[in-house]
Amino acid sequence: MAIALTDKIVLITGASAGIGASCARYLAEAGARLILVARRQDKLQHLADELHSQYQTETLLLSLDVRQAAAIAAMMAKLPAHWQAIDILINNAGLSRGLDKQYEAPLQDWEEMIDTNIKGLLYMTRAIVPGMVTRETGHIINVGSIAARYTYPGGSVYCATKAAVKVLSEGLKIDLLGTPVRVTNIEPGFVETEFSDVRFRGDADRAKNVYKGMTPLTPDDMAEMILFAATRPPHVNVSEIYVIPTDQSSATLIHRRPT
Ligand code: NDP
Ligand code: 8X3
Numbered sequence: 001m002a003i004a005l006t007d008k009i010v011l012i013t014g015a016s017a018g019i020g021a022s023c024a025r026y027l028a029e030a031g032a033r034l035i036l037v038a039r040r041q042d043k044l045q046h047l048a049d050e051l052h053s054q055y056q057t058e059t060l061l062l063s064l065d066v067r068q069a070a071a072i073a074a075m076m077a078k079l080p081a082h083w084q085a086i087d088i089l090i091n092n093a094g095l096s097r098g099l100d101k102q103y104e105a106p107l108q109d110w111e112e113m114i115d116t117n118i119k120g121l122l123y124m125t126r127a128i129v130p131g132m133v134t135r136e137t138g139h140i141i142n143v144g145s146i147a148a149r150y151t152y153p154g155g156s157v158y159c160a161t162k163a164a165v166k167v168l169s170e171g172l173k174i175d176l177l178g179t180p181v182r183v184t185n186i187e188p189g190f191v192e193t194e195f196s197d198v199r200f201r202g203d204a205d206r207a208k209n210v211y212k213g214m215t216p217l218t219p220d221d222m223a224e225m226i227l228f229a230a231t232r233p234p235h236v237n238v239s240e241i242y243v244i245p246t247d248q249s250s251a252t253l254i255h256r257r258p259t
Pocket of ligand 2: 155189
């Protein structure tokens with residue numbers, strides 16, 4: 001039987017935009033209580049207000065940079081008692097920076113991607129999964145990418161971070177064997193969010209061009225997949241969900257119509 005999410009506690013990193021914000025909406029509709037994590041508190045507050053008025057959702061907003069291991073540990077240690085038993089962790093916070101060649105890219109871009117996409121995901125996992133093991137219930141949903149499967153020009157460090165997410169998801173499932181805690185890796189192709197604006201540091205034209213003449217996935221498409229994985233019966237572990245737009249067949253093979 002599918003799992004009901006009513007009153008389950010779900011922590012979503014990167015909930016202030018894109019896929020994370022859509023997940024919050026879908027999970028709120030399913031009755032979950034939400035811990036929303038991001039750096040932009042104004043966006044989280046806006047989302048929390050929307051969810052409260054639409055679904056009476058109980059939310060806890062955490063202003064956290066997932067690259068800060070000590071801040072994560074401190075925040076988790078002082079979670080109010082009725083928020084401590086986290087049922088689902090969605091490790092979604094992530095970003096890409098630039099499309100520079102590996103031998104030319106600014107070091108700072110690498111640090112940001114590696115620290116956020118790999119180390120941030122690990123810090124959150126390390127802080128939250130021990131409680132799931134003790135309580136004998138839990139689910140970690142990592143947001144990987146098509147980039148783990150196809151390396152593309154100028155994207156090698158971003159692709160490496162998402163290949164790491166794939167390996168870390170597999171490794172976590174191996175380490176959790178014998179417990180009821182589940183692990184899922186979601187691997188989307190193009191999803192139209194703030195992702196490309198962030199990659200190109202606010203160059204809106206360049207960001208828009210990524211999706212020119214094709215129909216990308218929406219954040220809601222991904223939230224629907226995440227909700228599906230989260231609601232499978234307890235004996236079912238959805239390990240990977242690889243979803244691409246119909247107009248895409250690899251990271252670089254895109255069908256574009258004249259515009
Ligand atoms: P968005 O840029 O729309 O959202 C990214 C989210 O991550 C924001 O909420 C941002 O919040 C948060 N974030 C970034 N850095 C940090 C940090 N250091 N600490 C806390 N939160 C952080 O992009 P998407 O929704 O598209 O991206 C979500 C995930 O999906 C990422 O892991 C991305 O790699 C992955 N993905 C995206 C695809 C796409 O085509 N869009 C395809 C495949 C995977 P804030 O800035 O407020 O902190
Ligand atoms: C985001 C999708 O193809 O831009 O992970 O890397 S892609």
